[in-house]
Amino acid sequence: xxVVSQHPSRxxxxxxxxxxxxxxxxxxxxxxxxxxxxxxxxxxxxxxxSNEGSKATYEQGVEKDKFLINHASLTLSTLTVTSAHPExxxxxxxxxxxxxxxxxxxxxxxxxxxx
Amino acid sequence: QKEVExxxxxxxxxxxxxxxxxxxxxxxxxxxxxxxxxxxxKGPELLMYTYSSGNKxxxxxxxxxxxxxxxxxxxxxxxxxxxxxxxxxxMNSGGATNKLIFGTGTLLAVQx
Numbered sequence: 001x002x003v004v005s006q007h008p009s010r011x012x013x014x015x016x017x018x019x020x021x022x023x024x025x026x027x028x029x030x031x032x033x034x035x036x037x038x039x040x041x042x043x044x045x046x047x048x049x050s051n052e053g054s055k056a057t058y059e060q061g062v063e064k065d066k067f068l069i070n071h072a073s074l075t076l077s078t079l080t081v082t083s084a085h086p087e088x089x090x091x092x093x094x095x096x097x098x099x100x101x102x103x104x105x106x107x108x109x110x111x112x113x114x115x
Numbered sequence: 116q117k118e119v120e121x122x123x124x125x126x127x128x129x130x131x132x133x134x135x136x137x138x139x140x141x142x143x144x145x146x147x148x149x150x151x152x153x154x155x156x157k158g159p160e161l162l163m164y165t166y167s168s169g170n171k172x173x174x175x176x177x178x179x180x181x182x183x184x185x186x187x188x189x190x191x192x193x194x195x196x197x198x199x200x201x202x203x204x205x206m207n208s209g210g211a212t213n214k215l216i217f218g219t220g221t222l223l224a225v226q227x
Contacts, residue, residue, distance in 0.1 A: 106158035
């Protein structure tokens with residue numbers, strides 16, 4: 001199957017700092033990537049759709065100035081959580097859309113803890 | 116009413132049992148159906164993908180879609196303790212936005 005990586009897998013930071021999470025599709029090109037967050041024992045919540053070479057589309061209620069998304073190439077999208085606060089602590093997961101099969105493949109997730 | 120309904124479980128079965136996981140949906144525009152498996156603290160893993168009514172088999176897994184009833188199922192034969200995970204159904208209507216709509220997930224525990 002297709003492989004999507006995320007880095008880092010776990011990050012702990014102080015309140016007020018910014019954190020960047022990378023999502024890479026390793027063996028296919030992805031014109032579209034998605035960013036989700038997941039709280040314990042809950043399903044995935046779509047935050048934004050990231051399109052290569054254009055601005056991301058954010059879901060209702062997601063602050064675009066707080067969650068900066070950049071999709072600079074066909075294999076890399078980044079999510080930057082700016083001025084992180086404890087309530088931003090969560091599990092962040094990206095997925096990449098494989099055009100050939102029109103399916104989404106997920107990364108392993110990044111656990112963010114803001115102290 | 117949610118677009119996709121899925122029983123959250125938990126579902127506990129003995130090793131070797133046949134497991135049936137189900138989702139119902141309300142949007143008749145959904146054309147593509149997926150099942151993902153998610154282990155604790157990991158990203159979801161794509162198990163099955165189908166876009167037509169009927170059955171699709173892959174090893175111990177069978178995905179079933181009934182578009183007329185808006186009902187999809189995942190069957191796991193000869194279940195193993197390693198199958199213990201949360202199973203998420205997901206679907207979309209295809210097209211440019213291609214957002215996946217997820218069920219809440221069913222937590223499965225296979226007891227040795």
